[in-house]
Amino acid sequence: MENTKIGAIKEKAIKEHIPIIMDDTLEVVAKILEQAKPKRILEIGTAIGYSAIRFSEYLQNDGIIDTIERDEEKAKEAIKNIKELNLEEQIHVFIGDALEILPTMKGPYDIVFIDAAKGKYPIFLEQALRMLENNGIIIADNVLYKGYVMSDYNKHKQRTAVRGLREFLKKLEENENLQTEILNIGDGIAISKKI
């Protein structure tokens, strides 16, 4: 892994206020990936490719990551970053709205990482479940959204996101095929194993 390049991608994201995976969250996800040794990962929300690049280290030989980004400029930058690290065989960027792209995908995936529009998490979950392997794991970032999800009062601006995240967490908990853990790490992560 070329650390200076990855460091530069991270720095640029921080400078441009692109919300990349937090270090604490990455540590937890890395441990899961280390154990799971995934062959196929699906990521919803690429931004400039930072998390996909970090996750690629844990892929099995011949493993791949499919990642979706609707912001064309960010997606193009992700593709450039991935190419510069010679990871284009492993990481495939799909440009477009995940709401449209997901239904066209077939999977299956060992890991699905949800990290895009919070209000859409329930829809992403449906698609993730459709494509998840037995023993697969769904990991969702930002599920506690700075504490708003567990608080009574939320500003108008956050309401759609909070409503979506609450519905998402409820769906996880009610699903008997999933064993879910919600961790108050970073911005909150939900880890759901298909059992």
Ligand code: SAH
């Ligand atoms: N996973 C990245 C960060 C993703 S930030 C990392 O840790 O490095 C969230 C990204 O999701 C943003 O770039 C945003 O443009 C994208 N996004 C939000 N809603 C989306 C949707 N419906 N379809 C595709 N991408 C979406």
Ligand code: MG
């Ligand atoms: Mg995030």
